[in-house]
Amino acid sequence: MNTTTPTSAQRTWDELNARQRLYLSTIFEFDQAAETDIKRRSAKRMSVPPAAEWRQVTYDIDLPKKAAGYSSVQLAVRQRGEHDPGSGATLAALRRRKLITVTYDQVHVPPIGMVDRTRVRLTTAGRAAARHGAGHTAPATPPAGLMTRWSLLALARLYAAGEHGLCNETTPDRADEAPSWNTLLRLRDRRDGSLIDTFVADWPDQHRRMLRQHRVRASALGRRHFEIHRACYLELFGDLADELPDADPAEGAHTGLADHRRPRPKHLVRDTDLRVLLALAELQDTGRCYLREELTRDFQHWDDEVPGWVTEIPDGLTRWQVKNLTRTEKSIDRLTAHPGGPLITQVEVYASAHNWQAGITTPMVVLTDTGRTHLRDHLADYHRANPELPFPPER
Structure with missing residues (x-):
């Protein structure tokens, strides 16, 4: 369940008392300042630490304040009318609500040596609540296919x-x-x-x-x-x-x-499945097959005659190529079970030039005649729905 929706963030913010809101908002300001700095450094090709490190905000270093002063967070809180007594209870309350994490470690402060340090880091829910409290809208999530x-x-x-x-x-x-x-x-x-x-x-x-x-x-x-x-x-x-x-x-x-947001017409396959059909159509149009070409090179490397079964491997994709293309193998099942008839089929072929005589095979995904007809008949509809994808020329 997503606990960072606007409703959840608003409810969390409303449940906090004034002191807790002040502390959360102040930590959020330093978190966002660190994020801005990291983006600037990244744009300049400078090395940056992982987010788990740079999002840590130093809250306290255990030294006499008259000598060492306050941390930036403590100083900001004091300038807004709150003082340190009770800060431990406030941080504990925010931590119980899973809005922050608190880390206790030590840091070297010359010439004193190692001293205790307290650092805080906003959780995703804490950042959402603080963002709501500041009146900021949550970062927009781009629809599928769009970039950040x-x-x-x-x-x-x-x-x-x-x-x-x-x-x-x-x-x-x-x-x-x-x-x-x-x-x-x-x-x-x-x-x-x-x-x-x-x-x-x-x-x-x-x-x-x-x-x-x-x-x-x-x-x-x-x-x-x-x-x-x-x-x-x-x-x-x-x-x-x-x-x-x-x-x-x-x-x-x-x-x-x-x-x-337009619904996909029922006669069209999913975008991920379409990518498989287009890739298979391109392979058929160009007479290409990665596995067939690799096996041919293997036999030629050893000066062996290329067996007939290699040249007979159809133009198509292996299952792992489909998975690399769509990040799932479910497209194979959907396209095979298409209501209008199987748009693809799987053909078992030998997988290795070295031990093919042992009978080890792998399935090859191939476009069927029904699949090619489906693409041809609905090419204009697919092009309107997916103007970026590389479509084969109409025949």
Whole structure:
């Protein structure tokens, strides 16, 4: 059960007394400041610690306050009219409600040595309650297929940079610096294909000398994603209007998030199942099969004649390839049991060039004639529902 919905967060906040709200809100402010700093460092390609560490907020160091002063959290609480007596009970109450975790450890303070330290960290429920108390709306959750705010900003910069892209190396020109590598990996490793292209080009440095430079730009798929969904992102993240460049008109471009809420027509298969059908159709059109090609290379490597059973392996995908494509094997069962007839079938083939005589086989997923007919008859409907996916040409 999700305990961080707005209703749950509001109920939790309402149950707190004024002192507990003050402490939770103050911790939240330092949590958000740390998050902002981490994002800034990540954008500059600086190393960052794991969230379990940087979200820890130092509440107290066990030293005389007249000598060492108060922690930032304690000072903020005092400036708002609350003082330390009873703070232990307040933290304990927040911890019992599972709004914070409290860690007791030691830290070295020269020249004194090791002293006791108390650190606090907001839980997900605690952050939601504090966000509600501050009047902030919860971070918008993008519909399936859309990106997070951080990834969107990175793609928008690459889109605006055009074919020349941005520098994927350390550069003094901040305007030409690409997003962090971690962010680029999220754009690269999308299920439907990479939204970026990396390339090497001659580029002038600050002294106008031409140097070979690694650069990155939005791929054709990335540009199409931005053009199709720009209106959706503006609705989702309205405060980013000034940071999203204008997009070229695109066929099938969405007008807003309502396009993501339209029910799928009953005669169309799920998006994940469609990806399998499209991949199988492309393999048939190009006469490709990964397993067949691997087995052929294995036999040729040992200067052995390629057996006939290898060349007879049909164009298709192994089950693990389907799972990599859809993150589940359930698509195979659904497509096999399609009401209009099986859209795919499975064929047992030998799995190894070395011990095939032992009879070890693996199932190969293949598009049926019914599956190809289904794609052909409903191609226009699928294209309207999924304008980003690579569709085969109509025949």
